[in-house]
Amino acid sequence: MLVARCRGDGEVIGIVPVRPRCHSLEFRMGPLGSPGWKLPVVQVLGSVPLLQEQRGLLDAVVQALFAHFPEARGLSLQAVPSELFGQFGQLDGMGVSVLDGWRECHTLPLxxxxxxxxxxxxxxxxxxxxxxxxxxxxxxxxxxxxxxxxxxxxxxxxxxxxxxxxxxxxxxxxxxxxxxxxxxxxxxxxxxxxxxxxxxxxxxxxxxxxxxxxxxxxxxxxxxxxxxxxxxxxxxxxxxxxxxxxAEADFGYGTPNRDFRSSHELRTRGHVLVWRRAGLTPAVLACNVLYGKLYDYLASSVKRLKKRVNAWRARRKA
Structure with a gap:
């Protein structure tokens, strides 16, 4: 638990519960499995630090976390609302990524x-x-x-x-x-x-x-x-x-089926990773993203090719 206080009067201006863990960056290989790269991170519990709105406070908290966990290569924030993403892109010496893209969370106002x-x-x-x-x-x-x-x-x-x-x-x-x-x-x-x-x-x-x-x-x-x-x-x-x-029920990531779309509200959130620009982390993340795009392209190409071959076989048989 990281607690931020004012130097003057000692007032608590921020609380950040965390736990160290490893995040696996997977490299899919179809039927051969998905080997992964273990990236040591510090997971922020609750996804968003509980901080007062003060200039430079978020940057100071992030720097303190990396100083306390020197082995960590990033901060993992599992469900950051899209409207709060901008504040993480302005951190000094840090890069930011949205793992697996933005996704919809469904909530039920009560x-x-x-x-x-x-x-x-x-x-x-x-x-x-x-x-x-x-x-x-x-x-x-x-x-x-x-x-x-x-x-x-x-x-x-x-x-x-x-x-x-x-x-x-x-x-x-x-x-x-x-x-x-x-x-x-x-x-x-x-x-x-x-x-x-x-x-x-x-x-x-x-x-x-x-x-x-x-x-x-x-x-x-x-x-x-x-x-x-x-x-x-x-x-x-x-x-x-x-x-x-x-006030509401929060079901997390996913899309409600047709029966519940009228009563549920969708909110955009993402798994945000804040990482140090120094070291191999930026290169590993870039390779993971590029590999994922290449895999998706090849997989879709193979599916299209199979469809064409099956259509050709059906015409030939006819």
């Missing part, structure tokens, strides 16, 4: 209560969601909604996740004790849906101070024909809005 939220939906959409919930209850059993916010509730949530997620995905899931620590700090906002006592869906989220940060939506695959994922999110949202004052 009114004062759940009934007001339902009124924002079309009558057809309200009917469909309520019908899906009724069908789920009829087939799977009586529905129970449980908020997961205390440390002792984390173990049952993990049992449900283990049962609902593919083994490979669950193996890559963060450790249970991390969620117990989040709950102890009042930062865990998750919800579990049970039918006849058996978990059928889990929404893993965290407290963003008036914002519900959605990380995972997991549902039982055998109820996919009943849109169990949609019902899980609907019931969890109803429960969380009744318990907490929420």
């Amino acid at each position: 009114p004062e209560n759940f009934d007001a939220y339902l009124q924002k939906l079309s009558s057809k959409k309200r009917y469909n969601i309520q019908r899906q919930v009724r069908q789920l209850a009829a087939e799977a059993g009586e529905i129970e909604v449980v908020r997961i916010e205390r440390p002792e509730q984390v173990a049952p949530m993990f049992d449900a996740l283990r049962a609902l997620m593919p083994a490979t995905e669950f193996a890559a899931f963060p450790a249970q004790f991390k969620f117990e620590r989040l709950a102890a700090c009042g930062l865990l906002f998750s919800c579990m849906i049970r039918c006849a006592g058996v978990p059928v869906g889990v929404v893993v989220g965290s407290n963003g101070i008036g914002r519900w940060m959605i990380h995972n939506i997991v549902s039982d695959g055998k109820y996919q024909h009943l849109s169990a994922g949609t019902s899980t999110m609907h019931l969890a949202l109803k429960e969380m809005m009744a318990a907490h004052a929420l």
